[in-house]
Amino acid sequence: MNYLNRFLLFSIFIFFSCSSNDDISNDKNEQSEDLELLDGIKSSNSNISLTYVDESSFVASFNSTNFKAPHEVSLNRTATTTGYNQVYGFNIPVTNQVVGFKWNTGDQETEEWRPQGITGFSSNGKDFLLVTWYGISDSQIMGINNEHKGVRVALVDISDMTNIKYRHIILVQNKTNITDSNLFSTPSTNYTQLDDFAPITIHAGGVSYFDGKIYVASTGLGIRVFDINQFIPATTGSGISDTIGANSSGDIIAFNYAYILPQIGYYSITNADPYSCIALGKDINSNNRLYTGQYLTSGSSQDPVISGFNINPTGTVSALPCVEEIEPKDNLSSGNSGPVYNMQGVFRNVDTSIMTATGKSEFHGSTARLIKYTDGDVSGTRFRWPHGAEDLYFDQNTEYLWNLTEYEKSKYNEENRCVFAVRYSDYD
Secondary structure: OOHHHHHHHHHHHHHHOOOOEEEEEEEEEOOOOOEEEEEEEEEEEOOOEEEEEEOHHHHHOOOHHHOEOHHHOOOOEEOEOOOHHHOOOOOOOHHHEEEEEEOOHHHHHOOOEEEEEEEEEEEOOEEEEEEEEEEOOOOOOOOOOOHHHOEEEEEEEOOOOOOOEEEEEEEEEEHHHHHOOOOOOOOOOOOEEOEOEEEOOOOOOOEEEEOOEEEEEEOOOEEEEEEOOOEEEOEOOOOOOOEEEEOOOOOEEEOOOOEEEEEEEEEEEEOOOOOOEEEEEEOOOOOEEEEEEOOOOOOOOOOOOEEEEEEOOOOOEEOOOOEEEEOOEOOHHHOOOOEOOOEEEEEEEOOEEEEEEOOOOOEOOEOEEEEEEEOOOOOEEEEEEOOOEEEEEEEOOOOEEEEEEOOOHHHHOOOOOOEEEEEHHHOO
């Protein structure tokens, strides 16, 4: 199909479908990487279905008087802005650096958890980031067996960047879910499972916020939902670091963490997996959508796509009237034959897809890239980007694009983890 025919098809799709058009894209790498012409199609996908399972009755089993909003959670750890831009593989040009921080020493170095997803919101006049971390297994780092703890989230108060406070909180789900392999992956590590609630043993590669809820990407399932005004205090003490659930006295125990956040429901989605990352964005009509991206390697039998789901003003996600689907393209010189493999983060702004991707050639000390792909353009653009880059979050108030890096100090014998923001306009 020649370019003129593709252009005509693009116009027809826009006119007759809610969100479909034909893209022709390539990649223009920053500075030294080559320009290649590629084609891709964005269309509506009626084969994707979505079912919501409401678990509000499970959450109602907790004493609602104990529910805490983000600004009511006691934050016990301190981050630092010092040296965030000096970690291993951080290569954002000085003129593009805006703000960032590192975790405390223990979290910079821990091999038991790795950070993945990032989002943000305001609560009672305070500005927060929320970052997901998943428990590491022996298959990833020899001798580490922490996958049974599932996912924790770091609630980070960034209202005052000279005094950043945060706390880790365990995500939990109804204990009855552990019999469903779609909802619970049985860890190889033994732990004590008590009553009522259980860990969420997923990768949690992305998280997004909308209307008082966070939406966590669940690789094979779809999207898990949590209410940020339902943080619940838990019991801490000795001898409970490998125990979770409610004991016979009704005490809430979560691996000796001081808070839990219970799952209020989940979306089971078909024909759009894996759900590797997620972000709130705008479609071509400037309507809100939740966009999920796929982490797939070059050996996969399918090309990675971005799927955009409708989200209404109250936070209900839907596949109707259609799901927006984009096939972003990387450059041929990358050796990946075009598709954006190893996608770690995604943000969608009307007709432009912004993605982080890893596993590329080393460039300015990093194998990660930021990739920009605009519908209808004849080329995409690559930018150098910090090593170990993960999920993306766009702050609509500041127009900052936030990202984070994942690796523990022992991997490179120097720190890699940081959280940072750049101006979106510098990459637009």
